Amino acid sequence: QVQLVESGGGLVQPGGSLRLSCAASGSIFRINTMGWYRQAPGKQRELVATITSGGSTNVVGSVKGRFTISRDNGKNTVYLQMTSLKLEDTAVYYCNADLQTATISGLPFRRDNIWGQGTQVTVSS
Secondary structure (H helix, E strand, C coil): CCCEEECCEECCCCCCCCCEEEEECCCCCEEEEEEEEEECCCCCEEEEEEECCCCCCCCCCCCCCEEEEEEHHHHEEEEEEECCCCHHCCCCEEECCCCCEECCCCCCEEEEEEECCEEEEEEEC
């Protein structure tokens, strides 16, 4: 069983910063792209940023220059550093991973796409 566990959300004032973390655990052979998505109340889930296993990143325009995505492949962890936070950044932030699971013997098994449970980020004065 593979799972993603996010942490680091909370309440912050406009202009403040937060750092989200997402750790993958379980029978993992390889993690390909990891990403962060967010869903604000009454809105659809939207992409925030992605990062490949090689470190290539994609950050959407609305947060470009304010948010930075990074990962530690040795720890199977992806981070989202958020700065200059705005009221409209308030949302539940979800981690996503495209990965290949492993057999008990450590051999590649199947490709899967999994989500974390989400962490709330609230920007408010």
